[in-house]
Amino acid sequence: MGGLPKRAFSLRVHENGTTMTGSMKTGTKRPTQTIHPGVSIGHVHLKVADLDRALDFYQGVLGLELTQRFGGEAAFLSAGGYHHHIGLNTWESQGGSPPPPGTTGLYHVAILYPTRAALADALRRLIEARIPLEGAADHGVSEALYLRDPDGNGVELYWDRPKEKWPRTPDGGLAMFTRPLDLEALLKEADGQPHGKT
Numbered sequence: 001m002g003g004l005p006k007r008a009f010s011l012r013v014h015e016n017g018t019t020m021t022g023s024m025k026t027g028t029k030r031p032t033q034t035i036h037p038g039v040s041i042g043h044v045h046l047k048v049a050d051l052d053r054a055l056d057f058y059q060g061v062l063g064l065e066l067t068q069r070f071g072g073e074a075a076f077l078s079a080g081g082y083h084h085h086i087g088l089n090t091w092e093s094q095g096g097s098p099p100p101p102g103t104t105g106l107y108h109v110a111i112l113y114p115t116r117a118a119l120a121d122a123l124r125r126l127i128e129a130r131i132p133l134e135g136a137a138d139h140g141v142s143e144a145l146y147l148r149d150p151d152g153n154g155v156e157l158y159w160d161r162p163k164e165k166w167p168r169t170p171d172g173g174l175a176m177f178t179r180p181l182d183l184e185a186l187l188k189e190a191d192g193q194p195h196g197k198t
Helices: 051-061 116-128 183-188
Strands: 007-014 017-024 044-047 065-070 074-078 086-089 109-113 135-138 142-148 154-160
Touching (some): 051 074, 109 116, 116 154
Antiparallel strands (some): 065 074
16 A cells, blocks of 8 residues: 555544545646546535425426435435435535635536437426526537526536547547537427426
8 A cells, every 4th residue: 555645534423424524645646547447426415505495406307306315404316216316415504505606616517318308308397497507518429508506506417429429539539519509409309208208
């Protein structure tokens, strides 16, 4: 373990669990070996000010399934029967406000939809709930909708084009871009698609 950086953590016990706080000293070298290709981001856990308000958005508007709830303090939601893709809690944020601009933190959470039609259904849900978009973009590799949840957290809803259709540079690297997304054309994909059946 001599090659690993020294870590300096303090242990803080919270009534809702045990957390590690402190800092980790790191060197300037980055690892040359990449992570296992099967690794993925399993879930995101968001601090919210009002659990019911957050559930109205993530469950009521986006349609995620509530898998477990702990009173007014925490809830877990998923798609497709997974234990949770999104966790919501008020442990440190009950009645709180979003962080001010210019501070560090989460830029957005991105929710991947399996098809363009499924993303179109998400757009239809947002329109019906009168939730405004902050942006909509075609990135070549994906098409994305950008918005805020009720706590001001950035949310991206997107679908990936098939890998063989991703734009590439002459040497095979990715050539992503940002162009306006035609929302009317996207909505046509939702025509005739019942909610949750895309």
